[in-house]
Amino acid sequence: MSAATRRVALLQMTTGIDPAANAATIVRAVEEAAEAGAAMLFTPEMSGLLDRDRARGARHIVPEAANPVLAAAREAAGRAGIWVHLGSLAVQADGTRWANRAFVIDPAGEIAARYDKIHMFDVDLASGETWRESAAYQPGEAVVTVECPLGRLGLAICYDVRFPALFEELGRLKCDVIAIPAAFTVPTGRAHWHLMQRARAVEASAFVIAAAQVGRHEDGRETYGHSLVIDPWGEVLLDMGEGGGLGFAEIDLARIAEVRAQVPSLANRRAIPTSARP
Template identity: 45%
Template sequence: MRSGLEPAANLDALDALVASAVAGGAQYVLSPEVTVAFAENREGLARVAGPAEDNGDIARAAEIADAHGVYLHLGSLAVALPDGRFANRSILFGPDGAIIASYDKIHLFDATLPGLREYRESATYKGGDVAVVTPAAGFNLGMAICYDVRFPALFNALAGAGAEVISVPAAFTVPTGQAHWEVLLRARAIETGSYVIAAAQGGHHENGRATYGHSMIIDPWGTVVARIEGDEPGIIVADIDLGRVADARGRVPALANARPFSLSVNQSARKMPI
């Protein structure tokens, strides 16, 4: 998608894309991070984001799922919290519009970038602390969002808890997308023997940001089985074959072979003269 600042327009765009996906045979549809509104700052979010209770945008997404009879996974929207911050929340709706599961993005990007301004996602968002695996459209779905893709421990935990497909809705910047997007997604698929479905924001947005796009679906062997080449809005559709999950995990049983270990750091050795 290329979400703007107005939730109604973004949800209309989502509705049309879901219709196209369902016409192409989709039973599960994932949208990108910040689908509902891509605001630039805390003040912009405060204008469009409300609490989870009686939330009109969540209700509209539920109506879209119900109207199309599809598992609709809203990649994320901002949900207002009592402390003045927001949750970056991913929500899975069933084909009847009922909420099946939700996940609040755990990892927040706090960094001082060389030559650029300090970036503190935690000033606007409160990170979640619960990883989520849930049934969806005949498979077990593990939920992640954007920056989470850089933390393999989360993906291993999801797969260890039974996830066969892991979602990564995102709004990657262009420089990091060009350098890291595909390699990180493929690595997470290979490490866990899981399908990885990554729906991305793409292009120049109303808030002045530019995102990388290149949505893709990756199989458990790390092969990209579907992708959007570029940053234009659109859909991709692929079959999920759970036999390929079992095959990949059987051929490289990394999850089964993982062992706990302790860590020894020899501080005295580091002080010895060379």
């Protein structure tokens, strides 16, 4: 392994309606990732709770300072001495709204960065599924990056992947890696998951790490899985398919400079002129 190579671990999980059980899964993953020599563990969107029954789930959604899943992940990271990207948790943001919030935790168990999902998933799918994320969650307003063992890490969550402007900004900020944790539905996953994740990696000339939810959940939903690690050229280094558990990939950070030298799209980018009005 070269000096520029880092091992990353991805947790592909089937989060349920019991935060304590989900926290136990995350803690085991932190321990196993550290034992396997990973520099950083990535978990999916909504790692702490997935419950489409908002009335039932609401009693578990508390401010981050009181969130037991976050506390367990921080303690485990500190004990194992590993960086953890907690893909996201539902947390109380103010008196009436929640936030879909990602956390980057350092090896001392401290929170190094937070990111609130910017784009809300409000859709009616042909399958009959209807989702209105904005009915309960307030959107984030800030683009977030953080320095970690993988270089500059840019943060996004799930539905954000459909909005290139966010990734144009992360590319402008010269992110080395972009995390896109997700709980993708099966119909949209089959159609667009691999396509969009590869596109985001190519556009930003960066690694993309996308830890995902998978399978049939306690609340009745079904998620697509296929957690991915993609290199800056768009090559898939890891695809976890439809199984649960930990996956590992080796990422060579020297590959970033190679790709940016070969296709210098970030350096060649120009502002798009405003179209003339008739």
